[in-house]
Amino acid sequence: MARPLPLPSPLTAPYWDACRRGELALQRCGGCRGFVHFPEAECPFCGDSNLAYEVVQGKGAVHTFTVVHRAFVPGLAPPYTVAWIDLDAGARVFGGVLGETRIGGRVDVTFRDVEGFGPMPYWRPDE
Incomplete structure (x- = not known):
């Protein structure tokens, strides 16, 4: 269902x-x-x-992050990474990170469907 x-x-x-x-x-x-x-x-x-x-614009740098190893939210199977991102626009936002990350690493927003939530912003390494 x-x-x-x-x-x-x-x-x-x-x-x-x-x-x-x-x-x-x-x-x-x-x-x-x-x-x-x-x-x-x-x-x-x-x-x-x-x-x-x-x-x-969804471009910025990783302020801090953590890897979650316990299921807290339906549709998000651990392990997954969440981070605070300092956007170039001057805002600090929270969200999931795709792939490897490091503090200070440059990222760009993408949107990914999460079961039970719909499209959510995620950050991936900026190429």
Whole structure:
């Protein structure tokens, strides 16, 4: 039996819609211009509630990563690597990494269907 996708909320729907289009979209604060990831109702930097989604380039560098050896999420069979990525656009984002990685390693976003979730951003070594 197919597992239903998580239902996007009004707060997260633009993020998931962008993923389905193969785009990475992050909230950007209209007040301080900081990027916000994961989606929030208010900017964690200045408290402004004017947060619009903006498509960003998915190129950046690995800030830190870990290899997960225990199953926490259906559809993600261990071992798998997750990382915080410092995007060239000025945001720090979280996601899965495909292939070998290292701190400081250059990566580029790609989208991969994950059972039960749909397309999710992953980072692969930038060639």
